[in-house]
Amino acid sequence: MNNVVSIRWVVALRAEAKEIIGKYKLYSFDHKGPFPIYRSKNQDIWLTISGVGQVNSAAASMYLYQISTKLQSSVWINIGIAGFEKNYGEIFRIDKIISNNNKKTFYPSRVTKNNFSNATLMTVDKPGTNYSDKYMIDMEGAAFFQTISKVSTHELILIIKIVSDNSRNKLEAINTANIHNLFKENFDYIEDCLSEYIKLSKEEHSRKKLPNKFDEIISMFNFTVSQKYILIDLSKKWTAIFPNKNLIDIARGCKDGRSVIRKLKTALDENIIDWGQY
Amino acid sequence: MIDTIYYENDIKEHHRTLRILSKFKNVRKISIDRYSELFNKRNQNFKIQKKNPSLILAKKHKGFVLPAPEGFGIGGNENYYFSHMYNCIYDCRYCFLQGMYSSANFVLFVNFEDFDLEIKSLISKNKNITFFSGYDCDSLALENITGFASHILPLFRDNPLALLEFRTKSIQIKPLDKITPIDNCIMAYSLMPDKMSLELDKKTPSIKRRISTIKKLSEMGWKIGLRFDPLIYGKNWKDYYRELHEEIYSSLNLNTVHSISYGPLRFPSAMYNKIFDLYPEEKLFTGPFEQNNKVISYKKEVEEEMTDYCQSISLKHLPKSIIFKCNYEN
Numbered sequence: 054m055n056n057v058v059s060i061r062w063v064v065a066l067r068a069e070a071k072e073i074i075g076k077y078k079l080y081s082f083d084h085k086g087p088f089p090i091y092r093s094k095n096q097d098i099w100l101t102i103s104g105v106g107q108v109n110s111a112a113a114s115m116y117l118y119q120i121s122t123k124l125q126s127s128v129w130i131n132i133g134i135a136g137f138e139k140n141y142g143e144i145f146r147i148d149k150i151i152s153n154n155n156k157k158t159f160y161p162s163r164v165t166k167n168n169f170s171n172a173t174l175m176t177v178d179k180p181g182t183n184y185s186d187k188y189m190i191d192m193e194g195a196a197f198f199q200t201i202s203k204v205s206t207h208e209l210i211l212i213i214k215i216v217s218d219n220s221r222n223k224l225e226a227i228n229t230a231n232i233h234n235l236f237k238e239n240f241d242y243i244e245d246c247l248s249e250y251i252k253l254s255k256e257e258h259s260r261k262k263l264p265n266k267f268d269e270i271i272s273m274f275n276f277t278v279s280q281k282y283i284l285i286d287l288s289k290k291w292t293a294i295f296p297n298k299n300l301i302d303i304a305r306g307c308k309d310g311r312s313v314i315r316k317l318k319t320a321l322d323e324n325i326i327d328w329g330q331y
Numbered sequence: 332m333i334d335t336i337y338y339e340n341d342i343k344e345h346h347r348t349l350r351i352l353s354k355f356k357n358v359r360k361i362s363i364d365r366y367s368e369l370f371n372k373r374n375q376n377f378k379i380q381k382k383n384p385s386l387i388l389a390k391k392h393k394g395f396v397l398p399a400p401e402g403f404g405i406g407g408n409e410n411y412y413f414s415h416m417y418n419c420i421y422d423c424r425y426c427f428l429q430g431m432y433s434s435a436n437f438v439l440f441v442n443f444e445d446f447d448l449e450i451k452s453l454i455s456k457n458k459n460i461t462f463f464s465g466y467d468c469d470s471l472a473l474e475n476i477t478g479f480a481s482h483i484l485p486l487f488r489d490n491p492l493a494l495l496e497f498r499t500k501s502i503q504i505k506p507l508d509k510i511t512p513i514d515n516c517i518m519a520y521s522l523m524p525d526k527m528s529l530e531l532d533k534k535t536p537s538i539k540r541r542i543s544t545i546k547k548l549s550e551m552g553w554k555i556g557l558r559f560d561p562l563i564y565g566k567n568w569k570d571y572y573r574e575l576h577e578e579i580y581s582s583l584n585l586n587t588v589h590s591i592s593y594g595p596l597r598f599p600s601a602m603y604n605k606i607f608d609l610y611p612e613e614k615l616f617t618g619p620f621e622q623n624n625k626v627i628s629y630k631k632e633v634e635e636e637m638t639d640y641c642q643s644i645s646l647k648h649l650p651k652s653i654i655f656k657c658n659y660e661n
Contacts, residue, residue: 160369
């Protein structure tokens with residue numbers, strides 16, 4: 054899987070998923086697992102619908118991680134509705150999460166800039182109407198972040214919440230149609246914010262990428278596991294020095310994996326950096 | 332530059348926290364319990380955080396002053412270092428902080444007075460003691476926010492038998508231009524040839540501007556430390572280092588030079604691997620290196636040749652007694 058863009062969506066409700074599925078043309082992934090999964094044709098974008106609550110969110114996130122391509126450079130997004138004493142429909146990026154049941158606190162990264170406001174999120178286990186203007190209230194955020202931060206780069210985890218209920222907009226009034234509308238109205242902002250994360254993700258992907266032609270060299274000779282690691286290290290260094298040369302040229306004329314490694318080592322040992330040329 | 336400040340609840344009423352927070356009107360301010368909740372966590376990414384570091388205001392609870400690594404010194408019997416901050420606004424590619432922390436946010440410990448107590452206690456027990464500031468951060472670079480230099484320098488004026496090295500690359504000279512120079516406080520500048528610095532000292536003042544700042548401080552009467560650390564190998568290194576030394580020695584009143592030191596480029600191997608993983612495209616990490624006792628460095632003969640050559644230039648201008656070689660093994 055060489056897709057550069059890699060996005061994983063975790064939402065609680067089908068109504069929250071609808072706009073995302075439509076925008077990215079995701080289709081249902083046929084499988085026997087416990088959570089519905091959708092993915093794009095070229096498998097760069099995946100989505101799961103966790104259901105409400107922390108246990109569901111944690112389980113679905115980890116399930117999606119297991120079933121989709123496991124990349125450290127994936128962007129993970131939890132997006133959903135939340136209670137907040139602010140304007141109905143206003144969208145926030147979360148930069149502090151308090152788990153109400155165990156009082157643990159998490160701090161999603163603020164490295165990227167975005168054009169909407171930031172907020173604190175309190176994740177609770179039961180729906181309630183004790184709204185605050187200090188923090189948003191949801192039922193998934195803390196578990197999602199706690200789970201995904203164990204397997205993914207913190208700076209690529211994004212939590213976005215949209216105000217759906219407060220003292221002026223009753224919890225009981227929330228329905229599929231108005232959730233879908235909230236997402237539809239805010240989707241440009243969401244994509245704008247997401248684009249910054251995708252930029253970082255691409256940089257990370259490129260950093261982790263094996264040098265060009267590495268796979269070809271591996272297929273030319275037999276390498277032990279430890280030789281393979283040495284080869285990765287040496288070929289990255291060789292590529293740093295000779296970005297315009299072809300790694301395959303080093304392998305030409307070699308009779309086995311060991312001689313490729315020896316040749317790369319010699320080339321690196323003999324190279325003296327010319328700081329004046331940069 | 333800074334758009335987020337985290338502050339520990341314990342020190343939210345501390346006068347230094349209030350002063351710093353008041354300087355930043357339009358930043359997001361987030362309360363935390365302990366800085367360790369968000370600093371240096373597993374799966375954080377130093378390289379990404381470095382794009383937009385936040386400031387964390389915290390309280391240090393222990394380890395205010397620590398023994399300096401073996402081989403680190405400028406002539407004193409006892410060498411210690413202290414860090415009022417973790418991380419740095421600069422982004423030097425050889426910096427060990429990249430491999431030490433997974434987080435690039437700046438942690439500023441606001442309880443300076445606790446540093447004072449431990450420094451004073453060590454001074455009272457030791458003669459010929461040297462303290463190094465600027466090990467886990469740059470001593471002066473964020474002075475306009477931290478005020479650390481303004482705070483700590485007078486302590487050494489009152490304790491003239493202890494020596495303080497203030498290591499920096501900064502060209503901002505406040506508060507040094509406002510106070511009378513203190514004989515036992517050395518303003519120590521990290522230097523390398525311009526050609527190498529342009530590639531490796533990211534986001535730092537140029538070597539030319541550093542030399543001009545050194546000159547200014549020297550004219551004010553501050554004692555100067557010249558730190559050629561790390562020494563960087565490459566084509567024409569002799570020419571580059573000779574030119575650098577000559578530029579410095581021709582522009583400086585040599586009577587104000589307190590000491591010169593040369594430090595080899597060395598990384599503990601685990602740290603080297605982490606940094607190389609972050610910056611695989613960086614030529615510096617291609618060597619030629621060797622590994623001895625889990626330390627990655629240039630070959631011994633390269634290290635020795637570089638140090639000997641540079642020392643020989645300095646010896647033409649300054650006495651041997653003030654020229655030091657850092658032999659730290661990390």
